[in-house]
Amino acid sequence: MNDLTCDIGYKSINHAGEQLCGDHVEVVEQEDGSTVIVLADGLGSGVKASILSTLTSKIISTMLAAGLSIEECVETIAATLPVCSERGVAYSTFTIIRLIRNQTAELIQYDNPQVIILRNGDNWEYPRTETTIGGKQIFRSLIRLQEDDVFIAMSDGCPHAGIGIGYNFGWKREDIISFMEAMSLCGYTARNLSTLLVDECNKQYGGEPGDDATACVVRVRRRVPMNLLFGPPSNRDDGDRMMSLFFAKEGKHIICGGTTSSIAAKWLNKPLRPSLDFTGDIPPIAYLEGVDLVTEGVITVNRVVEYAKDYLSENKHYEDWSYGEDGASLISRLLFDEATDINFYVGKAINPAHQNPDLPINFNIKMNLVQELSDALKKMGKRIKVSYF
C-alpha cells in the first residue's frame, strides 16, 4: 500500500425525452483494496438500453470482483444479454478500469471511446494490447499509477455531442482532451470533472442530447487527512481529553459551534475573534490561531449536509459552494474537494438554549446531521471515523 488514493466520480445525461439512462456505471470495491469500475453503454436508448447496460456492468463487476477472468465475463455477457427484437443483436459496449491497491490500473476497453489519461496535466497515449475474445476486439492496458493521473472514460454520447449542430462530426477527442487538460490540475474532484465534461456535452447538444452521455473520472491523489470538531463533550471533564486528541491529529482542523470554539480557544489560550462579515444567510465565521476554520454549528453544518446531498445527486449547487466565502462553503470545499480521510470529534452535550420548541434546532437534529454528513462523505469515497464524547 502507498499513500495514494483514487477519487472516483461520474455523471450521465439522458437522451432527450428519455427518463432512463442507457449508460450505466458500476463501482465495486473488493476486500483486498482493489476497485472495479465498469462503464457500460447499452444499444439504443431508454428502457432497453438501460437494462442492457445495467446487466453488463453488474455482471462484469461482480464476476471480476470474484476473481474470474475477463474472457469468462465476456462469454457470460454474450450468452446472457437479451436479444433486441428490432435489431436482432444483444449488445452493450463497456470500459473496465480496475484499480489494484492504488498502485496499478488495468484497463479493458470494448468499443467505447478510448479512455483518456492525463498525466501531469498532459494527454498521454498509453500502450494498448489488442486481443479478440468471442469475436470481440478488446484493448487491454496495464498502467502504473502516479500522483495526479486523471482517467476519463466516456460513452460515445460525449464525442458525438454537437453532431449536426456545432460540428460536422461531433466533439472531437482532441478537443475533449484540451478541454479537460485545462481543468485537470485545478483541484476539481472527479465528480466535478465528470459534471463539467457532461454539462459541456449537453451544451454542445443544445440542451437536447441526441444520445445518452456519461463521463466517469478517476483521479489519483495523495491522501489528505482532515479533522472536524462539532459540539462540546457531554461531560465537562472530557473537554481537555477531547481537545488533546483532536489537536494531536495530522491535517487541517475545523471547529463548528460557538461554545465548542470557546472551549478550544481556552485550551489553546488564544483569543477567539468572530467576524461580522455576513455572506449569504449563514452565520459569520471566526478566527482562532492554530485552527484552520471556525464556524457556527448547526445552521452551518445543516447547509453542508444539503450541499453534500446535492453533490451526490444532481450536483447543481457546486458553483455555490465552490466559490462561496461563507462558513458552509468553506467547510464543503475542505471536506468534499480536499480531504480523503476525515475524523469527526462529536460532543454530545445538550445546549439548553436549543431545546426551545420555537427554534428549528435540537439535539436529535444535531446527531442526525453528523450521521447524514458522514454517510454522504462515505458515498463520496472518503474514509470516515466518528468519535463521540
Add this chain to the structure above:
Amino acid sequence: MKVLVCIGSSCHIKGSRAVVERLQELIAKENLQDQIELGGSFCMGKCQQGVCVTVDGEFFSVSPETVTSFFEKEMKARV
C-alpha cells in the same frame, strides 16, 4: 465603547444579522466609528434572551424591532 453582538446559532435565528446591519448603519450615520467598536461574539450562554448584546460588558437583550431605540438609549447617549 465596545459593543459585542452574539452571532451564535440561536441569536442568528432570532435575527442577529439584522441587528448587526442596523447598528453598522446607525454608527455610520451618526459618524461614531471612532468611538464605538462593534464586534461579533459566539454564544454568551443566555440564548433564551437573544439577541444577546453587551455594551462594555453590560448585558442587553435586543431584537431587530428594538435595535434603533437600544442604539439611542444605550449606545449614543453613553458615548
